[in-house]
Amino acid sequence: MSTTITPDALTPPRLVVTTGGRPVPGSRAPGWLQTADFLRSPTSFLERNRRRYGDIFSAKLHGLATGRMVMVADPKLIEEVFKADPYMLKAGEAAYTTIAPIGGPNSLLVLDAPEHLEDRRLLLPPLHGERLRAYADVIAEETDRSVATWPIGKPFPMRRPMADITLDVIMRAVFGLERGGRYDALRQALVDSTSGETAISLGLMVPAFRRDLGPFRAWSEFEAAVARTDALLYAEIADRRKADDLEQRPDILSMLILARRKNGTPMTDHELRDELVTLLLAGHETTATGLSWTMELLYRHPAVLAKLRASVAAGDEEYLDAVIHEALRVRPVIPFVFRVLTRPIQLGGYALDAGVTVVPAVHLVHRREELYPQSAEFRPERFLGRSPGTYEWLPFGGGTRRCIGASFALMEMRVVLQRVLAQTMLEPAGKRPEKTRRRAFTLVPARGAMTIRRR
Numbered sequence: 001m002s003t004t005i006t007p008d009a010l011t012p013p014r015l016v017v018t019t020g021g022r023p024v025p026g027s028r029a030p031g032w033l034q035t036a037d038f039l040r041s042p043t044s045f046l047e048r049n050r051r052r053y054g055d056i057f058s059a060k061l062h063g064l065a066t067g068r069m070v071m072v073a074d075p076k077l078i079e080e081v082f083k084a085d086p087y088m089l090k091a092g093e094a095a096y097t098t099i100a101p102i103g104g105p106n107s108l109l110v111l112d113a114p115e116h117l118e119d120r121r122l123l124l125p126p127l128h129g130e131r132l133r134a135y136a137d138v139i140a141e142e143t144d145r146s147v148a149t150w151p152i153g154k155p156f157p158m159r160r161p162m163a164d165i166t167l168d169v170i171m172r173a174v175f176g177l178e179r180g181g182r183y184d185a186l187r188q189a190l191v192d193s194t195s196g197e198t199a200i201s202l203g204l205m206v207p208a209f210r211r212d213l214g215p216f217r218a219w220s221e222f223e224a225a226v227a228r229t230d231a232l233l234y235a236e237i238a239d240r241r242k243a244d245d246l247e248q249r250p251d252i253l254s255m256l257i258l259a260r261r262k263n264g265t266p267m268t269d270h271e272l273r274d275e276l277v278t279l280l281l282a283g284h285e286t287t288a289t290g291l292s293w294t295m296e297l298l299y300r301h302p303a304v305l306a307k308l309r310a311s312v313a314a315g316d317e318e319y320l321d322a323v324i325h326e327a328l329r330v331r332p333v334i335p336f337v338f339r340v341l342t343r344p345i346q347l348g349g350y351a352l353d354a355g356v357t358v359v360p361a362v363h364l365v366h367r368r369e370e371l372y373p374q375s376a377e378f379r380p381e382r383f384l385g386r387s388p389g390t391y392e393w394l395p396f397g398g399g400t401r402r403c404i405g406a407s408f409a410l411m412e413m414r415v416v417l418q419r420v421l422a423q424t425m426l427e428p429a430g431k432r433p434e435k436t437r438r439r440a441f442t443l444v445p446a447r448g449a450m451t452i453r454r455r
């Protein structure tokens, strides 16, 4: 394995993060204070600490992975982390508490090596190459259907229709179902189980809150919605197993039923259920947020919007791609990813203990001035004639856990924007650019990208 991260047994530690030696620099404030600061605004927290301590700094954050964090803003060090032996880095175990109540114990998001690598190999093919092109028509159709219902002259948060479009797209791609009957029931059950009420978010993060609080029945309603989703999913899986045209069907469920592990075993019903829910969860809100930020940034840069309209009308996709890359750079939906060390390692001249959580700080990499001059500005031109560097542009994370839906998401954003721009005249509904608001681990436009459609 070509990595400069080396297990401690091979290279004795020079500096130690938590036990003796010179620690990784970082705030000495109590953990609860750092956590509160981080939750209030992850991006300000990251920027301030980087200014004070440099490209690698420590932090104590309660409730996030192991809490003993080492944040990394240097692409070279992040490359080392992403290229390291997957057995040395876990992400699944730390995500288990939050994800398992809905994604289940077999979700790709909660697995670690070796099971993680095995299942990833099964999930990747339906989301790549030729398969992707088959979904473009579905995306265009869902966008047109939604645009036809947008009000004229009345403000609305763009995030709402975007979330509807991306949910329908991922449901149709995953199941290959048409509207009506089981599709509608499943869609409703999914919306009910992910509506993100505060009480549910709290319960997902802190198991002690997984109960009804007095007269508030949010948690049992959540459990009932998950049970409804499961019943519908298992019924669909059972029906699909009986289909005799699985080989011809372009949907992800049919492909996963046919997929085999290296040892020849197929996925069980429970495994299928968990991976389907994972794709639906991971694939819809994220893309809707990426699209909402893109629209919000376009509203604030009328010259870019005009140039984009003209290029889309001329059938050119180069500028459109640059706009999408730049939007995901300046407003990454997920501002950091994390890996928990299973063994001590050397990184950037420090020896980090097992149990430390290494955090590639996506937001900080995207704001490096030497890579992106005037990095806080939205300037799609910087991506014209230039592909983003693998470790310099990280909206989809990296390494063996890089988002498996990245190609799908980029294609979806491209088609949605093309269709929307071709059919609508949109303006921002407020004078000021929208601030960033944290929603679980994602950063969303604070007011949902308020929009007015003109005739």
Ligand code: HEM
Residues within 6 Å of the ligand: 091, 108, 109, 120, 127, 170, 278, 279, 282, 283, 284, 286, 287, 288, 290, 333, 334, 337, 338, 395, 396, 397, 398, 399, 400, 401, 402, 403, 404, 405, 406, 408, 409
């Ligand atoms: C703009 C849209 C999206 C963004 C910004 C995004 C971002 C991410 C990020 C940052 C990760 C973690 C990567 C890491 O830890 O290194 C991730 C993982 C993942 N994403 Fe996405 N994602 C998007 C869309 C999608 C879509 C459309 C799908 C499914 C079709 C999807 C499925 C997944 C899955 C299953 C994982 C877990 C991968 C693993 O653990 O191996 N995502 N995504």
